[in-house]
Amino acid sequence: MAGSCFGASEHGLLGWRPAPGPRRAVGTAKGWSTWAAAYIDPSVPFVDTDMPATETIVAGLRRLDRVAVLREAADLVYAMADTECTCGGCDSGAARGCAERLLNRADAVEGETGMAIQRMDNVGIVVEDMDAAIAFFVELGMELEGRAEVEGLFADQCTGLDGVRCDIAMVRTPDGHSRLELAKYRSPAVISAGPRNRPHNILGTHRVMFAVDDIEDTVARLRPHGAELVGEIARFEDSYLLCYLRGPEGIIVGLAEQLR
DSSP states (O other): OTTSSEEEOSSSGGGEEEOSSSOOOOOOHHHHHHHHHHHHOTTSOOOOOSOTTHHHHHHHHHHHOOHHHHHHHHHHHHHHHHSOOSSSOOOHHHHHHHHHHHHHHHHHHHHHGGGOOOOOOOEEEEOSOHHHHHHHHHHHTOEEEEEEEEESHHHHHHHTOSSOEEEEEEEEOTTSSOEEEEEEEEESOOOOOSOTTOOTTSTTOOEEEEEOSOHHHHHHHHGGGTOEESSOOEEETTTEEEEEEEOGGGOEEEEEEEOO
16 A cells, blocks of 8 residues: 555455565554554544545454454464564554553453354244235245144244244344244234234334335235235435335334335
């Protein structure tokens, strides 16, 4: 990178390595400290340290936030601190401090690993008519992943109910990242949650939101499956078209079309 002791490469952590050859000014000890502090504490503002792509590097580290990445970053910064610099502007002591902060962060992340969630796996919806619910979400654009029957001690223990027998179906978005688990209870009997046309501001009631290519076409395709608009299709500035509609069992489904 021009004007920096950081070298650019397509290899290694986030595409940077100590550059070979003569070193050029990277900034001051304040720059190093700010770089490290900004990673550890997002509220620390960036300052102009004459280090191109600093924000990109920090953002990448925050996003990855994995122990191995942090330790590799610390090793690279230590290597920079130990590399002879002819620019007269780099502070090796501050660089080592930066590396130590990265190692401390790695230790903290490693200690938190056992408590971290991996992902949001699915959202569950209890339905009365399983076939109709599957048809609705397949028409929306989801894919049926599979169906099964659940019963036994583990089901009772998990739900806190006795004698659970339940049909389930998993539907997923085309990218495979999001799922809905549809459940039809055979026993014990389902309990009504009240009117299916409840307003959106009822406590505990919200919606599942989907990004769609064409909101009007999607609404039109879902109407034969019982979908009804809660309000109307609304425009948010020049960014999105949005609407809420009622799907199976009165659940509110949100649709969002990004405007290009």
